[in-house]
Structure formats: C-alpha cells, structure tokens
Amino acid sequence: MNIKLLSIISFSLVLLGCSSRLPTEDERQTQFIKNNDKLVEVEYIEDATGLQWVSPTVEASEYNKILINDVGIHQNAKAVRQIPERVLDKVSERLTTIVKQELTRGVEVVNKAGADTATLNIMISRASTDFEDLQITEVLPYGALIGSAKALLGTRDRNVRILVESQLIDSQTEEVLAERVGVILAKGILENDDVDLEYEQIKETVELFTQDIVHFIRVTAYQATLNEKEQS
Template identity: 70%
Template sequence: MPYKSLLILLFSFIVSGCSSRLPTEDEQQSNLVVYRDKMTEVEYISDATGMQWVSPALEISQYSKLLIESVGLHQSATAVRQIPEPVLKRVSQRLTNVLKTELGQGVELVDRSGVDTATLKIMISRASTDMEDLQINEVLPYGVLIGGAKALLGTRDRNVRILVESQLVDSRTDEILAERVGVILAKGILENDKVELEYEQIRDTVDRFTQDIVHFIRLTAYQATLNETEQG
C-alpha cells in the first residue's frame, strides 16, 4: 500500500477515535426522550456538555416536590462484551443513590405522585467503547504508524461511553417538562479491546456525572422561571 494511502487509512482511525460528551448520531436514536429534535447543546461546567430541552409551557411554581425513580437499564445497554451488565446495574444504583442525596438537599423528595410533584425518570440506554484519541506524538509520521498499528491489533486503550437519558415529567399526567441526554465518558480506561470494565474503574466518573443531572434540574427550574417572567 502506498505511504500516502496508508496515512489516509490511519487518519480515519484518528477521527473515529475522537470522543466527546455529546451524543453521537447513533446514540441520538434514544429510548426515553421524546423531543430530541428540539434539543440544544448545553454545557453546565467544563467538559459537561449534553443536549437538553425545556418545555416553554413549564410553570415551575406548580411543583414543590420531586419523585426520583430508580435509574433504569435498557436492554440495548447490556449487549457490550467489555461492559458487563452487573457493572451497569451498579452504575444505575449509584446514580440513583447519589441523586437522591444531592437533590434532597434542595427539594422535598417523595415516594408517590401528587398535585405538586414532578417525577425524574432516568435511563441508561446505551453503552459502548471506542478507541482513545491519538496523542500528539502519535500524530507525527512515525507515531501515526505506531498508533494505527496498535489500533489494528486491538491493543490501543479504549474509552467507555454510557448514554444517560433524563426526563422530568408531571407525576400525575406524565406531561413532559424537560429532557436531557448526556454521556458518562471514561477516557482510556480499558487497556485493549479484550479486557472487561470493572465498576471501581468508573465509580468516580459516575459520581461526577451526577452533577450533570443535578444541574439539569436546577437549570430547568431557572429556565422555567424566566419563561414565567417573560409571559407576564
């Protein structure tokens, strides 16, 4: 194969290896959220980008309590060889517990629907791995060959991506109030394309991701307040 053609081939590995917190086109074929076509990119804090939508009709003053359902696990997320289902179940449990602790500090949490209660639904809907981004020293000519060869052999470190969909609804009517899609991204956490993910490898990343959902609730309340003010 000519050297130029080889570089083009390996460059495709560089592109395919780039990971971000934004959902990919495949990941946007979601299992929970409804208004994904109306979502806009929102970044609460550094490297916490996701897609979000808030109903323009939401009147936040109608809700003073929050019902948090246990984080669900869609079957689409459990078919990845390197990400065992027991690990995803622990991620689900951890998200549920930490969110109740975090959000319980600012709003009354309840265990049943009511006239002034919103329900937070969350689902882990997809899981995947992709190649770690090539480092700058690997983008130079000899490095490209080395990095590309590692990719072909399956020995390059791999990122873990877990898609999390969040939906805030009226607890009685199920009217959708707001939605968010974000990615738990653990970069370079798997040594190759054979080893399996262990829960402790991702626990800190999961804990940081809970702040995405906490900010989602707070920003939703803020945006709804602005809407109410604008509507008079």
C-alpha cells in the same frame, strides 16, 4: 509515501478526537426522549456538556415536590462486549442514590405522584467503547503507523461511553417538562479490547456525572421561574 502507509494514516486521522461528552449522531437515536429534535447543547461546568430541552410553558409554582424513580437500564445497553451488566447495575444504583441525596437538599422528595409533583426518570440507554484519542505524535507518519497498528491489533486503550437520558415529567399527566442527554465518558480506561470493565475504574466519573443531573433539575427550575414571570 506508499498507498498502504497513506491508508493507515488516514485511518488514524479518523480516530483522532472521536471521544466527547456530547452524544454522537448514533447515540442521539434515543430510547425515550420525546423532544430529540429540540435538544440544544448546554454546558453547566467545564467538560460537563450535554443536550437539553426545557418546555417554554412549564411554570415553577406548579411543582414543589419531586418523585425520583430508580435509574433504569435499557435492553440496548446490556450484553455489551467489555461492559458487564453487573457494572451497569452498580452505575444505576449509584446514580439513583446520589441524585436522591443531592436533590433532597433543595426540594421535597416524595414516593408517590401528586398534583404538585414532577417525576424524574433516568435511563442508561446505551453503552459502548471506542478508541482512546490519538496523541499528536501519533498523527505524524511514523506515529500514525504505530497508533493504527495498535488499534488493528486490539492493544490501543479504549474509552467507555455510557449514555444517560434524563426526563422530567408531570407525575399525573405525564406531560414532558424537560429532557437531557449526557454521556458518562471514561477515557482510556480499558487497556485493550479483551479486558472487562470494573466499576471501580469508573466510580469517580459516575459520581461526578450525577452533578449533570442535579444541575439539569436546577436549570429547569430556574427556567420555569422565568417562564412564570413572562406569563404574568
């Protein structure tokens, strides 16, 4: 096997399996999460994996209301090639709407801070694209050559990754109660490295992702109940 072909196959193997719902090391350089070094992997349901931390001192009886701020978009997520800002605006809008609707069913949602109120902050902190995972036939010598050539020519399908950080804090003291980092991952959604993303292409993925945030709040409430029992 010549050196050129070997280098192309090596390049292909680097690409294999690069996309995951878990944040990458790069993505973990988060924008407002305070306990990044304490985050642990948590999977609520299949393929809904993220990194999460819940304060060991938060107690359930201290909070019975929640204030949900509109989902923000960090400057680092804007002006990303192939991901227009208008699409991120729509993602923000839908996340805000659906999370409020879902949480209203289990807790009183309010519009101002209070002694018994927790605040939920959500931010889209990063957006990016990467190559679609290689198929098994593409890691064989001939397939690797084809797959890598497609990547180099910009014709391989690309994944979209949108990093979302969720933070639950005390609405008055701003003490951090719990945090989660997850990725909205739409695989192979872009046909090449020239086309722009349209919201309709990721609509279903975004709406499914809202369950990550809803489960995050429910798990935090459950952990807070356990904390309270341990304290008593």
